Amino acid sequence: MDRVAVLGAGSWGTAFAKVLADSGTPTALWARRDTVADEISTSRVNSGYLPGVRLPDNLTATASAEQALDGARAVVLAVPSQTLRENLAAWRPALPPDSTLVSLAKGVELGTLKRMSEVVREVADVPEDRVAVVSGPNLAREIGAEQPTATVIACTDHDRAVELQRACTNPYFRPYTNTDVVGCELGGACKNVIALACGMAAGLGFGDNTMASIITRGLAETARLGAALGADPLTLAGLAGLGDLVATCASPLSRNRTFGERLGRGDTLAQAQEAAHGQVAEGVKSCTSIHALAARVGVDMPITDGVRRVCHDGLDPRVLTAALLGRETKAER
Template sequence: MLGAGSWGTTFAKVLADAGTDVTLWARRTEVAEEINSTRVNAGYLPGIVLPQRLRATDDAAEAMHGTDAVVLAVPSQTLRENLAGWQPLLPERATLVSLAKGVELSTLKRMSEVVSEVADVAMEQVAVVSGPNLAREIAAEQPTATVVACNDHDRAVALQQACSTPYFRPYTNTDLVGIELAGACKNVIALACGMAVGLGYGHNTMSSLITRGLAETTRLGVALGAEPMTFAGLAGLGDLVATCMSPLSRNRTFGERLGRGETLAQAQDAAHGQVAEGVKSCSSIRQLAARTGVEMPITDVVHRVCHEGLEPGPAAAELLGRERKAE
């Protein structure tokens, strides 16, 4: 497991609770030492006791040595750089599992495509985990379901078995395109929902944004070859609802700060190092939509609020003032 943030540590806990021996790589030595000595990653999951099957290290080579699967738990926009440094250490036949949800800014590639390219492995060797993945709730062992996606169904099943616990129920899927686009786009829609909350709007506004956000996400996915039904599943609607509605969602919380009038810099300072993936992915998803000829009005205004100075209030008015049409 490479990455000891909140979701990386949580998924490491899930794997260990499922009976898998896990070595968790932490960038900072003090984090690895804290986990090993106290069984807690206080900076990201305070109060959560980590299982004995999980041990931590600051040595990436040690973390990957002899493993059947390498889980990549780093932010989407830093995945390429990190993986390039780790590439010589990767076990030859290991399944490479991405937890990141985003579209790369420079290339407009999905995370599995970045992994395949940088690690120089076939797409069949790459898997992703997505779904309603609010780390704190899962770490507290609240029941949830998720999706394990891989073009190689047998690899997906093996990973499914490795992370199945009484509180964490994984389903398999082979639609990597749909699973990953859903995971990336929901962060952008969650920013919009957060802005709506910050502006003082209620549940009607939120449900409208979620529904229309799902519609534009589905349009993009289908245009790029995804299965439409994927977006009605756990990695689509399930993750979208959780990320848009929960105050535990970094993207929802970040958007709320923008809606209350904070600048991008102020909202980033308040996040204390936690990454709101949608802030950067809104730009790459917008570019991907333009290249594909797909209309994504919510994504467009989120990008303009985050990066072009558009205020959230006028952004909402612009969405409401669009041409009327049939649903």
């Protein structure tokens, strides 16, 4: 792959741009602010989002989206899920013909209830075989430190997935391919919500039995939604499902986990957001859209609904715990 553009210089966008460059792929990273692009170009660091990580010399940075996109074979969209539509609409005129559009965002769009690949297809007006997604246990700070990890690149066009796989394979980053875009996206979106629940449990002082129960039952409700929307169940048992879920629910580096922990300790949503320097975890917004999507297809997702009620209806996490444990008993499957 001759050249890749990564649009978005946050933690994950910067880390993935580093992965591409370390794999020998010439990469251009677009930053919204000139100061970020200048720092990367002159000092080879992005201190605001990936501190302490030296970025490779074959990674260029620019605040001009048109410059980053010029001649790119693949365009990696590394912006939050709820801003993807607006950003992509602005970038559309400069998208190179036949480029592969790759989404790093993990969420379901509010209002439309579309997955990120569906948003990309609609806004860019491209067929589904030009859209790929990346999902897996990929905490940006660990990847920046070159700690070993694996991921999934999903695209309905297997050849495009393989091309992307080759572009980002290196000694610390191992990508697998998959054609199940639906399953990979649902695993990535739902795990943020389940991680909020795990954080709340930690904030309430609960231990590993509780965490394991939430992770397992969270995976079960994600799999129910996946089955209703045509996902392959094996995808959700893999890196984009269980793998991403475990990493996000267990790690203190997970924004959703730490945000939920503050809620479990009694913080309001506003207080938790203030403690996170004004940033809202993806699951706080996605819990609403995922719950609505599940309702549309008749799927019961009690943990997701409970997280939504804590975040947006003011439900006390202790009341949520009692409500979940007090549900009618039933067979596991």
